[in-house]
Amino acid sequence: MKKIYLLLLMLTSFVSFGQVVNGSFETWSQTTNPDNWTFEAGTTLTQDMTTVNDGTSSMRVDVTTATQGNTDFRQSVPVVAGTVYDVSVDVYHTDSFAAARLFAGNYQGYSDQNIVGSWQTINYVYTATTTGGVDFGLRFYDQTGFSGSSVMYIDNFRVTAQATPSLAITSPTDGAIVYSQDVNVAFSVQNFNVDSPSNGDGYITYSLDGAANISKFDTTDIVFTGLSFGTHTVDMELVDNAGASLSPAVTSTVSFTISQVQLLPFTDSFNYTDGELLANQPAWTNYFSGDDVIISTDNLSYSTLNGFGNAASFDGSGSDPLVDFTPTSAGKIYSSFMLRVDTFDATPSDGYFAILRNDSGSYIGRVYISPLTATTYSLGVSSGNLDPSQIAPAVLNVGDTVFVVFNYDLDADTVELWVNPTLGGTEPASDINTMSGSTGNTISQFLLRQDNPGTTPALIFDELRLGTTWADVTPSTLSTDNFISNADFSVYPNPVSNGTVTIKSASNNPMSVNVFDVLGKKVLETKVSNNTLNVSTLKAGVYILNITQNNNSITKKLVIK
Incomplete structure (x- = not known):
């Protein structure tokens, strides 16, 4: 039995891959770069035989730039989807002017630059969601007091597959x-035989949105x-x-958002309730985490365009x-x-806050x-650069309402901006424009960005319009017939016991109604015109009612007796 178990561990190690090549920085065919690693011009790398934590040599890193994007140090490591890997690297700071940040498929934790003169380890547990090469490495960040140079040593970079049972949801991420x-939820199980009771090591339980657990005796997708x-x-x-948790417990969780195009x-x-989160409204989804954009009562007006409802408020x-x-993918x-x-x-300082994104997520x-x-x-505007490539000549005052139009021309690959243009009529010449560095784009998202206090001031944002023509986004007046909110609707009787619900709104246009149970399953889809x-x-x-009217959606709770 011991021989079989040892063979299993050997096979697991083989199929799980995850071995960094030259992770102890012993091999240097070139004096400026350890073998099997890539680096960028913002660092100078040399082999060191004195300050060593593993083997006979380490890598000395001279950080020579404050531009962190020019300091990446990488190696592509083969991994297997669903496998859990222990990732670690040792760092030795000679000063506190720069920090190393671990990269394991994405940016992870930092070294503590204040620990000077001794070795420290950055650790991370990485779960592979795909099979193939994944980048691991470091990025270096300037810290307080940096004046163009900081020295640290790196040693013992490891990516090692765990041999204990693991469970990883691989899709959606x-x-x-x-x-x-x-939605199909794909997952991977390693070092554990999933089968019916007594035929394997055990089985899987899963739940959706905190509902009761469901037992699963195979590793096919959950649908x-x-x-x-x-x-x-x-x-x-x-x-x-027996249905009991393993020791330690082996779990995996994924949260995803179903977005309505x-x-x-x-x-x-933004005719939502004051104080609500913008991301909780039907048309909006958060990208990244942190302080939310909130709804405020500061609705804005410009010329003959009077704001309706509330507004969005954010800063920092x-x-x-x-x-x-x-x-x-064509036109504007x-x-x-x-x-x-x-x-x-x-x-x-300069900062961007409103963005058109293409279908691959690039800010174009x-x-x-x-x-x-x-x-x-x-x-100002840019077509993807980190700094504005053009600044409009108008000087604007804090506290004043400004009407802004900007577009992306998918045929000419240009970005244009208008500041306080005349409403209605034909499209005038833009105040500024710039050429794009990309072509063949498909635009599918509008995003509001909160960067940091220095680049994102406290601001109010209102009356967002998206369209394919100038007329779509520059009406001379605002008709409230186009907007709905929960307050505009009445659903009665609620609870209902006779099988018929009345839905009334401020608009006479038809409604599309989807009804979902508490598990999120759609149980009814219909049009309502009477x-x-x-x-x-x-x-x-x-049940949850999702009501769509005039290209806007709201939700209501419905109780059926």
């Missing part, structure tokens, strides 16, 4: 945005159909044949909410909005705020 209400729009969480666990033209007047760093809209995508900058940070059109004084600023929804086929219970 955590935080993913999904554009279908039917969910008709999930509601919004965020869902799947929890999975390996259990023994908005049709163009699209308008959002935090989450970046986005809207998914009809993917467009226009965006317009009202903006009021309220206050700048004590040391403000950005609007910048460029501070001039503590109370004035200008607006204010009457037939729910006689549904069992008693609690």
